[in-house]
Amino acid sequence: MAYHLVQRDRAGAERLAGTLSEALKRLRHCERCNTLTEQSQCELCSSPRRDASLLCVVETPADLLMMEQTQVYGGLYFILLGRLSPLDGVGPKEIQLDKLVERAADGVVKEVILATNFTVEGEATAHYVGELLRSRGLKVTRIARGMPMGGELEHVDTGTLAQAVFERREI
């Protein structure tokens, strides 16, 4: 992309540079949920149509976008801007858990949904955050693990299938 811009589209490169630098100037983190926004509070946090009793915890602003694309979630968000990863020097302070605890204890939030990734770091983060919030008397849930949509037994890994058996549900 860099070669194309410099060799064949110098005007485009100029525009891109301007737009990026503009974005850097204007975009900041929402003071409530940490996502990227041009206001002090993002549109979701200031929307009266969202259900303020639900708080979904995700790792990145891109994860928030994915959740919104499912169109099944009507609550608010908190973005950790990372995940616990002691080997990389990322501890509870670096992902602003104090801010999350304060946010979740606003008296309006009834349920905190942990939607960190199902990677080792994401799972560790969910466990740590879950314990922390439960000790404050909050209801904490974790998005489900199991077989993906369209999944066939022959084509999923054994770990996923084992998890799906462990977490089976009565119907």
Next chain:
Amino acid sequence: MAYHLVQRDRAGAERLAGTLSEALKRLRHCERCNTLTEQSQCELCSSPRRDASLLCVVETPADLLMMEQTQVYGGLYFILLGRLSPLDGVGPKEIQLDKLVERAADGVVKEVILATNFTVEGEATAHYVGELLRSRGLKVTRIARGMPMGGELEHVDTGTLAQAVFERREI
């Protein structure tokens, strides 16, 4: 493979033909669970070390193999040898649901785990079989749907993520 055998490995082809025809003669369906076996009852069905109070319903013998590879399931199986698919003329009779109902009602089975695929036909089959067995007073469970192991929000389809949110669990 056919070209290779006929052009370069005629002895191998002979052996393969013999083995296949031998397998066809010897292999039959287990009279209890329908899997492929050389005896009238397969090794799993006649093993005293399996938990006879658990019955797992799968679509094919290959699915049974996948379940065994997870090493987390110690019960017995019932193989439908197919799935409900009305457009292809496969109804309840073709997948031997009568035999399943009889098998599940042996008085020893306490829980039937439905482990059909998460495809449209697999889900319809699970729904139909579930209703059928529940109406006989049996406990019926379905393996879990959700995010696969190692799954990241950014890389799963929105359908799977939506399902994971719907089926979230309190921790």
